[in-house]
Amino acid sequence: MTRTCDSGPERVGRPDDDEISVRKEPQHRLAAARQRTTFERISQEIGRLLEPVWAFIHEHPGLRTDGHNVAVYWDQAGGGSVEVGVQVVRTFEDTDAVVNSTTPTGLVATTAYYGPYSELGLAHHAVRAWCKTQGYELAGPFWEVYGDWSDDPARLRTDVFYLLHDDPSATLVARCTGRDVGNAAQSIDGIQACT
Numbered sequence: 001m002t003r004t005c006d007s008g009p010e011r012v013g014r015p016d017d018d019e020i021s022v023r024k025e026p027q028h029r030l031a032a033a034r035q036r037t038t039f040e041r042i043s044q045e046i047g048r049l050l051e052p053v054w055a056f057i058h059e060h061p062g063l064r065t066d067g068h069n070v071a072v073y074w075d076q077a078g079g080g081s082v083e084v085g086v087q088v089v090r091t092f093e094d095t096d097a098v099v100n101s102t103t104p105t106g107l108v109a110t111t112a113y114y115g116p117y118s119e120l121g122l123a124h125h126a127v128r129a130w131c132k133t134q135g136y137e138l139a140g141p142f143w144e145v146y147g148d149w150s151d152d153p154a155r156l157r158t159d160v161f162y163l164l165h166d167d168p169s170a171t172l173v174a175r176c177t178g179r180d181v182g183n184a185a186q187s188i189d190g191i192q193a194c195t
Contacts, residue, residue: 020111020130025161027105030070031057031092032085034099039080042071043117049084052097063088072103072143087145104141107166116153120144123160131162139163 033049050069057064067087075081083101091100109131113123124142131138140163147157 020109020127022109025105025108028103029088030085030101031088031098032083032101034097037082042082046084053086056098057086063092065089069146070143072141074141103143104163107164108161109136109164110159110161113158113160120158127160127162137165139165
């Protein structure tokens with residue numbers, strides 16, 4: 001079952017269920033800050049951490065075409081491990097401050113959030129709650145891709161991604177709780193509703 005994301009900034013705040021989708025997400029290359037931060041510190045440190053990344057990109061023409069800033073929340077242990085970077089089109093030689101990295105790849109639940117960064121938690125809560133009610137199991141990492149800057153907070157777009165366990169039969173069985181699991185095997189893509 002795929003749901004489509006809202007395409008415009010007329011909605012601000014928590015996404016509705018029909019604005020959350022499940023899809024295969026390819027890996028995206030990043031020029032990332034070697035230093036990571038924590039969940040608690042990300043909002044205070046993201047600008048400082050991105051400064052050497054943007055300086056490196058400006059020194060290497062053609063490394064970035066239209067990539068955006070990204071924050072990947074890799075691990076929640078010990079306050080979390082958050083990597084920040086910028087989408088790029090090719091690999092490069094690592095430096096003391098900037099390293100090659102990638103976003104996770106696989107089945108994701110995603111939504112496009114429009115609004116101020118201070119309320120971005122609403123989108124995270126909505127995706128996690130939707131996954132729980134739909135029977136999808138979170139696989140760990142999640143990330144944010146920040147759209148182009150606007151002085152109007154209502155026009156700030158942030159795409160939120162949560163990596164899901166990519167075993168369709170396990171996902172479908174979780175969604176078919178209390179039903180005959182044999183019916184789950186009849187699903188074509190493992191994501192459709194039980195019969």
